[in-house]
Amino acid sequence: MNLLYQRSLQFLMDNQAKTGAIIACPDFETYRYAWFRDGSFCAHALAQAGLIENAARFHQWASRVVLRYQKKIEMCIQAVRENTLPDAEMCFHSRFTTQGEEVPGHWGHHQLDGLGTWLWSMKEFQQISSEKTLPVEWQQAAVLVKDYLMAMWSFPCSDSWEENETLLHTYTLGAVYGGLMGYAAMLDDAETAQAAARIRDYIYQHCVYQGAFMKSIGLPEVDANLIGLYIPYRVVEWENPIFQETLQKIIADLATPIGLHRYRKDVYYGGGEWILLTAWLGWAYAQAGEYEKARTIAGWVEAQAEPDGALAEQVPHAIYDPVGYEYWCKRWGPIASPLLWTHAKYILLVKSLCNG
């Protein structure tokens, strides 16, 4: 394996706390916390690379966090049953300290995609590690998360970029579908698989605009995160015409010409090219057997690495909003780097390329 792959694994291992938590980025104050979304992709990359023990420690940490906030989760489920929607602060949070505590302060706390991704990642772990029976704590946490997702999926939450908290997002629905299907496979539960299928139907009914999937219900544009509908959540097969149309729109609207932006109106750090999204597209191509395209992308990602091998969240190329770039640099410092889930996406791309 190449040097950047080895460095990427090293970054993941070096930034896993003793508790098993994996922080988003060590050198960016706002990201010195552990997210379910980022961590679940990192755990999957670690498992794929054969570092089963590290992946297991993350799942152990995540299970403990879920069980620690069990009361909160149960209260939300109960509230929905009584037709009252809990506000974001009352919901299960999206980022935690390495000790598994909620981080105080204003944030888009309520995000369901990370939890869906976690269930998917745990299912993958079970398959890769051939652990027939998962630890009891993991199973208890998985049941809670499954019930929570089933209760909450049809209500708005913040999207995977922690924005648009009043809308329903196609990517998030896809992640919930992928998570519930993962749960159903892990615990052999046909009822949950049926519930997941209803979410997929909902996506087809409400999240398609002019033949392509849209960012959110009410936002007909594309978001590069829609790649996730194919990999990893498998809402669609590669050949699915709606997905192919979505992919073409993503490339036409968001690639400049290889690096992918998140979405057209992005102003965060000016809306540069996100390395993790570009690697994600490469991962998708490799999974679909389009190895040449995947290799071109891998080369592009490698060219973005800093001298010590760090891969950032985004690179300020072809930015949409120079004023936004200046604003965020002043507010939070330089772009986050190394961003661990960028490294995770690169590892997954390289691993998939090994099959080609």
Ligand code: BGC
């Ligand atoms: C991104 C999230 C991510 C977080 C930590 C945010 O800016 O929008 O997707 O989980 O950073 O990496």
